[in-house]
Amino acid sequence: MRASYSDQDLKFIDTWRFSAGYTYLGKENAANYLGLIGIRMGCQVQDYYIYLKGQATTSWGASFSVLLPLMDGKSSINLGYSYDQIGTLKNSLNLKRSQKFTIYIVVRDFWGARRKFD
Numbered sequence: 001m002r003a004s005y006s007d008q009d010l011k012f013i014d015t016w017r018f019s020a021g022y023t024y025l026g027k028e029n030a031a032n033y034l035g036l037i038g039i040r041m042g043c044q045v046q047d048y049y050i051y052l053k054g055q056a057t058t059s060w061g062a063s064f065s066v067l068l069p070l071m072d073g074k075s076s077i078n079l080g081y082s083y084d085q086i087g088t089l090k091n092s093l094n095l096k097r098s099q100k101f102t103i104y105i106v107v108r109d110f111w112g113a114r115r116k117f118d
Helices: none
Strands: 010-012 017-024 038-052 055-069 076-087 095-106
Touching: 038 076
Parallel strands: none
Antiparallel strands: 010 038, 017 038, 038 055, 055 076, 076 095
16 A cells, blocks of 8 residues: 655655574583673664655664673673664665664562572
């Protein structure tokens, strides 16, 4: 189904998206710290929903992150980077690129768990 405006060269079109990712969480009983480190990576490609000036627009992106476990074995620090691009420079249109650096701190604990022994 398509929608359009008669006074502008703008249409809305159906879209599709393809995404893929991979996660490696490291080995729980690794001999050294490097064996505990995990990685995540992914990518995506998508048709954008706006068809402008006779030009379809595609967006795409990729991401990568490293999971650094802390010594308690439950918590971790995650460092990530992602890059996204949407648009085109054809027909005097705009191109937007963005980069993100992220830091996540994950704290896991067994709050509210009942102990067997006091």
